[in-house]
Amino acid sequence: MSQYLVIHQTRTADPTPYETRLARAIEQVFGAGVHHLEGIVKELNVSGMHGPDGLPWTADSFTAEMRRIGG
Numbered sequence: 001m002s003q004y005l006v007i008h009q010t011r012t013a014d015p016t017p018y019e020t021r022l023a024r025a026i027e028q029v030f031g032a033g034v035h036h037l038e039g040i041v042k043e044l045n046v047s048g049m050h051g052p053d054g055l056p057w058t059a060d061s062f063t064a065e066m067r068r069i070g071g
Helices: 017-031 037-047 059-070
Strands: none
Touching: 017 037, 017 059, 037 059
16 A cells, blocks of 8 residues: 655645745744744744734734634
8 A cells, every 4th residue: 555645635725825925934934943832923923924914923813823724
């Protein structure tokens, strides 16, 4: 039996431009060695990648958005 990884197994649609920008910003934060929630939120805000409402991220808004996107 061959096993393989389908990267977007649960995705029902292509990512929006906002979701693509957010994913790239998160990858940059992870690439810089930041892996804890507070640091991710801080670095996203410093980079200018704000939440979907245009406001700076908070731990709660980031968690809610990840839950929504991962839905």
